[in-house]
Amino acid sequence: MSVSTQATIASFGGKLLKLAHNSSTLGCEMKFNLYMPPQATNNKLHKVPLFIWLSGLTCTADNCSEKGFFQHGASKKGIAVLYPDTSPRGIGIKGEDDAYDFGTGAGFYVDATASPWSDNYKMYSYITEELPKTVFSEFDQIDSSRVSISGHSMGGHGALSLYLKNPGKYRSVSAFAPIANPLKAPWGEKAFKGYFGEENWQKNGAEHDSTELLKQWKGGDLDILIDVGTGDNFYKQNQLLPENFIAAAKEIGQEKGVNVRFQPDYDHSYFTMASFSDDHIDHASKYLFA
Amino acid sequence: MSVSTQATIASFGGKLLKLAHNSSTLGCEMKFNLYMPPQATNNKLHKVPLFIWLSGLTCTADNCSEKGFFQHGASKKGIAVLYPDTSPRGIGIKGEDDAYDFGTGAGFYVDATASPWSDNYKMYSYITEELPKTVFSEFDQIDSSRVSISGHSMGGHGALSLYLKNPGKYRSVSAFAPIANPLKAPWGEKAFKGYFGEENWQKNGAEHDSTELLKQWKGGDLDILIDVGTGDNFYKQNQLLPENFIAAAKEIGQEKGVNVRFQPDYDHSYFTMASFSDDHIDHASKYLFA
Numbered sequence: 001m002s003v004s005t006q007a008t009i010a011s012f013g014g015k016l017l018k019l020a021h022n023s024s025t026l027g028c029e030m031k032f033n034l035y036m037p038p039q040a041t042n043n044k045l046h047k048v049p050l051f052i053w054l055s056g057l058t059c060t061a062d063n064c065s066e067k068g069f070f071q072h073g074a075s076k077k078g079i080a081v082l083y084p085d086t087s088p089r090g091i092g093i094k095g096e097d098d099a100y101d102f103g104t105g106a107g108f109y110v111d112a113t114a115s116p117w118s119d120n121y122k123m124y125s126y127i128t129e130e131l132p133k134t135v136f137s138e139f140d141q142i143d144s145s146r147v148s149i150s151g152h153s154m155g156g157h158g159a160l161s162l163y164l165k166n167p168g169k170y171r172s173v174s175a176f177a178p179i180a181n182p183l184k185a186p187w188g189e190k191a192f193k194g195y196f197g198e199e200n201w202q203k204n205g206a207e208h209d210s211t212e213l214l215k216q217w218k219g220g221d222l223d224i225l226i227d228v229g230t231g232d233n234f235y236k237q238n239q240l241l242p243e244n245f246i247a248a249a250k251e252i253g254q255e256k257g258v259n260v261r262f263q264p265d266y267d268h269s270y271f272t273m274a275s276f277s278d279d280h281i282d283h284a285s286k287y288l289f290a
Numbered sequence: 291m292s293v294s295t296q297a298t299i300a301s302f303g304g305k306l307l308k309l310a311h312n313s314s315t316l317g318c319e320m321k322f323n324l325y326m327p328p329q330a331t332n333n334k335l336h337k338v339p340l341f342i343w344l345s346g347l348t349c350t351a352d353n354c355s356e357k358g359f360f361q362h363g364a365s366k367k368g369i370a371v372l373y374p375d376t377s378p379r380g381i382g383i384k385g386e387d388d389a390y391d392f393g394t395g396a397g398f399y400v401d402a403t404a405s406p407w408s409d410n411y412k413m414y415s416y417i418t419e420e421l422p423k424t425v426f427s428e429f430d431q432i433d434s435s436r437v438s439i440s441g442h443s444m445g446g447h448g449a450l451s452l453y454l455k456n457p458g459k460y461r462s463v464s465a466f467a468p469i470a471n472p473l474k475a476p477w478g479e480k481a482f483k484g485y486f487g488e489e490n491w492q493k494n495g496a497e498h499d500s501t502e503l504l505k506q507w508k509g510g511d512l513d514i515l516i517d518v519g520t521g522d523n524f525y526k527q528n529q530l531l532p533e534n535f536i537a538a539a540k541e542i543g544q545e546k547g548v549n550v551r552f553q554p555d556y557d558h559s560y561f562t563m564a565s566f567s568d569d570h571i572d573h574a575s576k577y578l579f580a
Contacts, residue, residue, distance in 0.1 A: 010521060010555040012565045067356050069564065231300060265300040270356065275302045 003138045006031070012075035013038040016065055025130040026088040027120045032131065033061040035071050039078030040141040047143035049171075049288035050135070051281065052082045054127065054151030054158040056177075057187070058105045061085050064152070067270035073281030079288060080142050084131055086154070088120045101187055102194050108182075109158030110208050114197035121195060124208070128162060128169070148284035152176040152273060153234070154187070160210035160224070160245075167219035171287035174225040174280045176273050177232055180245035181211040187239050211241070214248040214258075222249070222257030225283045227276050229266025293428045296321070302365035303328040306355055315420040316378040317410045322421065323351040325361050329368030330431040337433035339461075339578035340425070341571065342372045344417065344441030344448040346467075347477070348395045351375050354442070357560035363571030369578060370432050374421055376444070378410045391477055392484050398472075399448030400498050404487035411485060414498070418452060418459070438574035442466040442563060443524070444477070450500035450514070450535075457509040461577035464515040464570045466563050467522055470535035471501035477529050501531070504538040504548075512539070512547030515573045517566050519556025 007018040014037040023030045040048045051074060055064050061083040064070065074081050087107035093116050096103035107123035136144040149170045151159035156178025163173035182188020183205050192205035206212045228235055228242050235242075242260050249258035266272040297308040304327040313320045330338045341364060345354050351373040354360065364371050377397030383406050386393035397413035426434040439460045441449035446468025453463035472478020473495050482495035496502045518525055518532050525532070532550050539548035556562040 008555075009557060009559065009561050010519065010553070010565070011561045015555075016561065066560065069359055069362070072359070072362070072564075229300065263300070265298075265305075267299060269299065271299050271301045271306065274359070274362075275300070 003134060011035065012071045014040065014071070014075055016071065018061075021134055023088075023126060023130060025122050025126045028088045028090060030085055030089065030126075030131075031061055032085060033065045033083040034135065034139065035065070035074060035081040035083075036139070036141065037075050037078050037080060040080060042141065044140065047141055048078050048080050049146035049148070050080045050082055050132075050142050051284050051288075052084070052127070052132070052147060052149045054084065054109065054149070054155030055086050056151070056153030056155050057086070058100050059086050060105075063270065064273065067274060068277055069274040070277045070281060073278040077281055077285045077289075079281065079285065080139075082131070082135060084127060087123060091120045093117065093120070102190055106154065106191065108154060108191040108195065108208075109162065110191075110195055112195035113200065113204060114195060117195050123158075124162070127158065128166065146171055146288045148172040148288055150174045150176075150280055150284065151178070153268065154179055156180070156226070157182055157188070157210060161208050161213060164210060164213035164217060165207070171290070172223065172284050174283050176227050176276070176280075177229065177235065177240055177268055178210065178226060178242070178245075179240055180226075181209060181241040183209045183212065184241055184244065185239045211244045211248045214245060214254070215251060217252055217254065222254045224258050225280060226258070226260045227263055227266075227272065227279075228260060229263045229268065229272050231265040232268040232272075234268050293424060301325065302361045304330065304361070304365055306361065308351075311424055313378075313416060313420060315412050315416045318378045318381060320375055320379065320416075320421075321351055322375060323355045323373040324425065324429065325355070325364055325371040325373075326429070326431065327365050327368050327370060330370060332431065334430065337431055338368050338370050339436035339438070340370045340372055340422075340432050341574050341578075342374070342417070342422070342437060342439045344374065344399060344439070344445030345376050346441070346443030346445050347376070348390050349376050350395075353560065354563065357564060359564035359567045360571060363568040367571055367575045367579075369571065369575065370429075372421070372425060374417060377413060381410045383407065383410070392480055396444065396481065398444060398481040398485065398498075399452065400481075400485055402485035403490065403494060404485060407485050414452070417448065418456065436461055436578045438462040438578055440464045440466075440570055440574065441468070443558065444469055446470070446516070447472055447478070447500060451498050451503060454500060454503035454507060455497070461580070462513065462574050464573050466517050466566070466570075467519065467525065467530055467558055468500065468516060468532070468535075469530055470516075471499060471531040473499045473502065474531055474534065475529045501534045501538045504535060504544070505541060507542055507544065512544045514548045515570060516548070516550045517553055517556075517562065517569075518550060519553045519558065519562050521555040522558040524558050
């Protein structure tokens with residue numbers, strides 16, 4: 001579980017730590033970033049909560065750390081931010097680097113069941129188990145009982161599906177431009193077919209599809225914040241399908257618990273996240289400091 | 291003077307415009323970015339002021355647009371932000387792409403007098419004359435009478451020297467990690483020798499060296515904000531020399547007018563600019579809305 005520190009960067013009064021560890025789940029070295037706000041001290045009576053950010057296709061831990069501006073809000077509120085990578089790296093599986101939307105940089109936050117991916121492509125277990133355990137073990141300034149989750153695009157799918165699959169594990173969830181119904185979207189179909197195999201992709205995929213999971217939701221009242229830009233080309237190409245997620249919320253009587261804000265003209269880029277990151281930190285804060 | 295729009299990106303309630311024009315001063319196509327805050331409308335009685343941001347070595351117009359977070363403050367205050375490029379591009383002079391600190395991406399905000407650079411490397415004239423004229427001509431939502439200037443590293447040198455050389459042209463100036471005394475710094479010596487020639491570099495360089503210009507300052511009371519990180523490796527390597535600038539301010543009795551904040555642990559990166567960009571927008575606002 002040992003973590004090495006590759007850089008310590010001052011940011012908004014706190015420190016952005018560039019870290020690496022050997023992941024036993026994924027079978028490779030994994031880099032990740034952790035923002036420690038100025039409120040994180042060695043006083044064990046005043047630990048800080050954690051906001052986990054799941055990035056989208058092609059991203060590493062760095063993109064959102066540099067362009068998302070979550071440190072701005074997290075610094076004010078006193079929240080640590082964890083930026084994981086988006087897939088195992090350098091495994092050496094044939095074809096893993098062939099496409100931007102499958103393999104390297106495209107782990108889709110599932111545990112693959114199909115060969116040759118099933119030995120290493122286990123981002124679901126890595127994000128829900130190994131990585132947070134590693135972080136809580138190494139950084140006892142962070143309160144393991146107060147964790148929220150959010151993400152963008154593929155990472156928005158990850159945030160919503162991890163939240164809906166694990167009632168009580170996360171205090172809140174939000175997303176930017178999530179792939180909200182991957183079973184019905186080209187990106188999701190390709191990833192699920194690859195990681196679960198042609199025979200099982202719909203059955204296994206349903207267990208990671210946020211719209212399908214929402215239909216089965218047995219937890220309490222929801223309060224999910226989602227931002228989608230109307231200028232987002234992937235929204236226009238039906239990769240995101242937030243309307244299906246909204247329809248599922250209505251189907252289960254949770255329409256008041258799913259707040260999808262269609263932001264006029266905003267696109268799929270980090271400019272959108274930067275513009276609204278404070279809102280998502282505020283949303284998480286309501287639950288992390290409740 | 292015609293400007294083409296290559297992209298329009300929603301950002302903090304306004305629009306970041308990616309623009310290009312053919313520069314007659316530099317003899318090449320130049321890209322630049324312009325952030326129009328939400329307050330910029332066609333109401334000619336309520337024009338918005340302009341904050342010019344000069345970037346550092348190797349940067350284009352994009353780096354600070356993506357990572358500097360100036361749109362956050364500019365959006366709240368109602369200020370347009372102009373992000374120019376840092377040198378002519380693609381001129382084809384032998385050696386222009388050989389080093390990160392001379393030639394392409396390293397125009398140093400001077401007009402070169404030595405061959406073969408003197409035909410195109412005229413960033414001083416471009417930034418003080420052609421580019422703002424082009425912007426004011428194309429975007430009449432911007433008030434040409436209210437302009438502030440700021441920048442980072444080489445661009446901090448640019449902001450300070452343009453301000454000190456042109457009393458009254460800019461309402462205010464600030465800088466991050468400026469090369470404050472280029473005549474005494476390796477970066478400055480290399481650039482001035484290249485652009486002015488071995489014989490004239492000290493004499494011509496003195497006309498663009500902020501510490502030398504400050505000693506000659508005949509304007510009124512100064513109010514210059516400068517942030518320098520104590521973890522900045524280029525500060526440690528004596529490329530920036532803010533102490534010399536402070537000493538010059540004392541020499542002319544303007545020590546109260548030069549506020550150099552040494553920010554503990556902060557480095558030379560955009561993480562530092564993002565952390566304090568609001569302060570620099572606030573500083574400019576005092577004068578842009580006076």
